[in-house]
Amino acid sequence: MDKKVVLITGCSSGIGLSLAVRLASDPDKRFKVYATMRNLAKKERLLECVKGLHKDTLDILQMDVTDRQSILYARDRVVEKRVDILVCNAGVGLMGPLEVQSLDSMRRILEVNLLGTIQTIQAFLSDMKAQGQGRILVTGSTGGLHGLPFNEMYCASKFAIEGACESLAVLLQHFNIHVSLIECGPVNTDFLVNLQKVELEDATLQQVDAQTISFYEKYLQHCSSVFQNAAQDTEDIVKVFLDAIQSPSPAFRYFTTSVVPPLTKLKMTEPDGSQYISAMSKIIFSAEDQ
Ligand SMILES: NC(=O)c1ccc[n+]([C@@H]2O[C@H](COP(=O)([O-])OP(=O)(O)OC[C@H]3O[C@@H](n4cnc5c(N)ncnc54)[C@H](OP(=O)(O)O)[C@@H]3O)[C@@H](O)[C@H]2O)c1
Secondary structure (H helix, E strand, O other): OOOEEEEEOOOOOHHHHHHHHHHHOOOOOOEEEEEEEOOHHHHHHHHHHHOOOOOOOEEEEEOOOOOHHHHHHHHHOOOOOOOOEEEEOOOOOEEOOHHHOOHHHHHHHHHHHHHHHHHHHHHHHHHHHHHOOEEEEEEEEHHHOOOOOOOHHHHHHHHHHHHHHHHHHHHHHHHOEEEEEEEEOOEOOOHHHHOEEOOOOOHHHHHOOHHHHHHHHHHHHHHHHHHHHHOEOHHHHHHHHHHHHHOOOOOOEEEOOOOOOHHHHHHHHOOOOHHHHHHHHHHHHOHHHO
16 A cells, blocks of 8 residues: 655654654555755654665655745655655744844744745645645644733644634535644643743843733743643553544544633633633633732
8 A cells, every 4th residue: 555645844843853753664665755854954853763774764854945946846745746644843932021022033933824824725726636634733732722921922823823723624625625623732742841931040031010020930930830830741642543534523622631721611601701801810810810
């Protein structure tokens, strides 16, 4: 049987790297993986993980999702001339009080997380339609389902992806193309290191009022404790990707924990939003500030 051709964005680290390694190491060699990354100088980490054993199941290509030419160039290097499973995973974060975020930083996160994902899908869509089959998997975030203070632009980018993917899914089912979002909570990756974050000692914070800074301090403590105590490993996320890939009729949305996180549920079941806002605020900023 022909191998399924998989192309993954953002494979220099984290979820993308783990997924590429797992699929390229499939014991039954069911996948040919094109692991893409914007900076090929970072490919050693991936190569170390696969230990040179996967010459027939793995290729590494340069792809910057913000650069249409680089997407098209990578697409044209796919030897099989088709992609069965496209994984849009590349993403960046931006954290801090909204008042200090520069227009450039805000543009950048939208360019990577939103437009980068969409223009990657665009580049492969016509061929997938012509093939009459395909899978598009997108690394989503619970931050795309409910808001998180000090992550306005990150959440905006991930919310927008939800809308774009849901809209596409309605149409693409008629082409036998399944769109799925893998909704992750905190995951142990380089994400927090790579994240563009306003530090408490940054001079830019001088323009921000003391109350907001105090809330930001609490948020940073909350965030680090959540990542220390509740972050999943990339292997857990990869299992969920595999479930979606192997399902004959994949769901639109997969959660990476067995139960939908209570706050996510609250957002979905209480549509007027006030209960979610109050619960999230209580959790992060503590009861005495309500
Ligand atoms: N970790 C979490 O807690 C978490 C939670 C929910 C959702 N997610 C989502 O999971 C996805 C993967 O993140 P991760 O946790 O694995 O973090 P990560 O280790 O920082 O990986 C992010 C990947 O995206 C790549 N990337 C960034 N900008 C790019 C661009 N313009 N073109 C191509 N690749 C680009 C990075 O490449 P460079 O090495 O070149 O920067 C890196 O390979 C993201 O979409 C993120 O939003 C993560």
